[in-house]
Amino acid sequence: MEANVKKIFLFVLGLVVIHLSGCASTPAPVEERGATTVVNPYVIQKKRPEAIPLNENGGGAVASLLDLSDKQARVGRLDAAAATLERALRVQPRNPLLWQRLARIRLEQGRLDQSDGLAAKAMALAIGKQKLRAEIWKLVAEIRHQQGDTEGERAALAKSDALGGSSK
Secondary structure, eight states, rough: OOHHHHHHHHHHHHHHHHHHHHHHHOOOGGGGGOOOOOTTOOOOOOOOOOOOOOOOOOHHHHHHHHHHHHHHHHOHHHHHHHHHHHHHHHHHHOHHHHHHHHHHHHHHOOOOOHHHHHHHHHHOOOTTHHHHHHHHHHHHHHHHHTOOOHHHHHHHHHHHHTTTTOOO
């Protein structure tokens, strides 16, 4: 019986040694792989993602999605337009124009609370974009109007006018 225990112990010890010897091997240095710079492969550097430029249409894929969403909304396919805008937001989540357009779609769908929250998000991201902020305030005025909040509607239109937007 004691012989069996020793055999099992030696077998397990052998497995541990084999496993540890595999872990102890080091990768070839970067220089030997043809690179010109030395990189420590064991250091994981956490970088903050680069900010995406927030131009009016977002460029490239976002511009195509924005155009598609506009077309879908024009023919009354509001659910499809909202889904397309949500796809664009996965590409550029900090683009205030996309949030504003989604807020407009939600307003057209009658989802006033959701539209209000999306407009607030657009406003928070549109810092330094006076024209877009004025448009967002007009949207907020429409939301307030549909909610029956005439004072809120007037206040939002006043803010739009102050930013250079022209009221209805």
